[in-house]
Amino acid sequence: MNNNSNLTAAGRVEVVDAIRGIAVAMIILLHSIEHFNLYNQTPPDSVALQLADQMVWDSLWFVIGGKAYAIFALLFGFSFYIMDRNAARRGIDFRLRFCWRMVLLFCFGCLNASFFCGEVLVLYSIVGFVLPVVCRMKTRHLLVLAAVLMLQPLEWLKMGYAAWIDSETTILTFSYGDDWKAAMVSLSEGDFWQTLKTNLWEGQIFSLAWAWQNGRFFQTASLFILGMVAGRTEWFADRADNRRLWGRILAVALLAFFPLYGLSSLIPAFVKSMPAEALSESILYPLSYPTFLSSLMLVINSLHKFCFMTVIVTSLLFAFYTTPLHRPMQLIMPYGRMSLTNYITQSIIGAALFYHWGLHLRLCDTASVAAGICILIAQACFCRWWMNNHSHGPLEGIWKRLTWI
Numbered sequence: 001m002n003n004n005s006n007l008t009a010a011g012r013v014e015v016v017d018a019i020r021g022i023a024v025a026m027i028i029l030l031h032s033i034e035h036f037n038l039y040n041q042t043p044p045d046s047v048a049l050q051l052a053d054q055m056v057w058d059s060l061w062f063v064i065g066g067k068a069y070a071i072f073a074l075l076f077g078f079s080f081y082i083m084d085r086n087a088a089r090r091g092i093d094f095r096l097r098f099c100w101r102m103v104l105l106f107c108f109g110c111l112n113a114s115f116f117c118g119e120v121l122v123l124y125s126i127v128g129f130v131l132p133v134v135c136r137m138k139t140r141h142l143l144v145l146a147a148v149l150m151l152q153p154l155e156w157l158k159m160g161y162a163a164w165i166d167s168e169t170t171i172l173t174f175s176y177g178d179d180w181k182a183a184m185v186s187l188s189e190g191d192f193w194q195t196l197k198t199n200l201w202e203g204q205i206f207s208l209a210w211a212w213q214n215g216r217f218f219q220t221a222s223l224f225i226l227g228m229v230a231g232r233t234e235w236f237a238d239r240a241d242n243r244r245l246w247g248r249i250l251a252v253a254l255l256a257f258f259p260l261y262g263l264s265s266l267i268p269a270f271v272k273s274m275p276a277e278a279l280s281e282s283i284l285y286p287l288s289y290p291t292f293l294s295s296l297m298l299v300i301n302s303l304h305k306f307c308f309m310t311v312i313v314t315s316l317l318f319a320f321y322t323t324p325l326h327r328p329m330q331l332i333m334p335y336g337r338m339s340l341t342n343y344i345t346q347s348i349i350g351a352a353l354f355y356h357w358g359l360h361l362r363l364c365d366t367a368s369v370a371a372g373i374c375i376l377i378a379q380a381c382f383c384r385w386w387m388n389n390h391s392h393g394p395l396e397g398i399w400k401r402l403t404w405i
Helices: 012-035 047-063 068-089 095-113 121-127 131-132 139-150 153-164 176-188 192-213 217-230 240-273 276-280 290-322 326-331 333-337 337-352 366-386 394-403
Strands: none
Touching: 012 047, 012 068, 012 217, 012 326, 012 337, 012 366, 047 131, 047 366, 068 095, 068 217, 095 121, 095 131, 095 153, 095 192, 095 217, 095 337, 095 394, 121 192, 121 217, 131 217, 131 276, 139 217, 139 290, 153 290, 176 192, 176 290, 192 217, 290 326, 326 333, 333 337, 337 394
């Protein structure tokens, strides 16, 4: 970056640390109301609390669901670019070293998965291998590749198969219902060792199968590539041309989000309201096929979540560089610099609070998000103390040393 105001003393991009910290904070709030995949909330007796619960649930899912993970993925690709660039300046080809780094991330992911079966690090460690493969491509080619991946090519293949070959058969999917049930039984009834064992096997099978069937493999690869392009083009730098670009991107993302979000509820409602015979005789007949409709909705949902994620990121960039929010956003930078440590410790704390082997709390949504806020504050205070005396978080330091072993 050319603008020194964008960098910390250690050469880190301040706004990226702040946005990463906000993404990890969003993740703990959403996981808290999910009870870390257990979903064993207790409805409150109070009508006012019932209303508060509905507001908390709907608001967090609207703002965070599918977006916090996407921000995390975007910045993952940006971090790869920074490491690759810094290694190149020392005359080192970082690509094979990064592959080793992904093996290490897989191990961290298994550690996290032993506590929380819905984690994403294992997915990142698998999809991350795409970065050293494509990182020497031209920027315009990377943007085309990212766009194709974001459009979910597998789902278009499924739609074509359903429309013209066989509307009854679902292709290229994995059944994970039994693994999900086994994991839920373990979370709600098992002891610590039983839960750990189930999470590492059945939990990971259903987690990866769910990610595959919900387009996360292709979307994550696209976001990784876009993050790498953002680093290559210095997109996070505070420059006049970037501010104009952020404004255009924000406008386009907003304009695209609303019709896509509307279609996500309009199309299923339309199909449900139409008689099957009338629908099958119209030009929209493929919508009558559940397999076609499912793939179409996945594409639309993936795109509107990407648009909203873009709105969040560009808004945070404007807030950081052009408003007084710069100062409070700086407070969460240590939290973002320790994102791996925070993400894994969130899982450990959450499992201890909500799973059967721990306290097995059965809270309403409002109390659950309050618990998440308490975890967030405790972690943020620890991060601020730790980063005053260390250059890396505990797990970040281990990961870096093992990367260069």
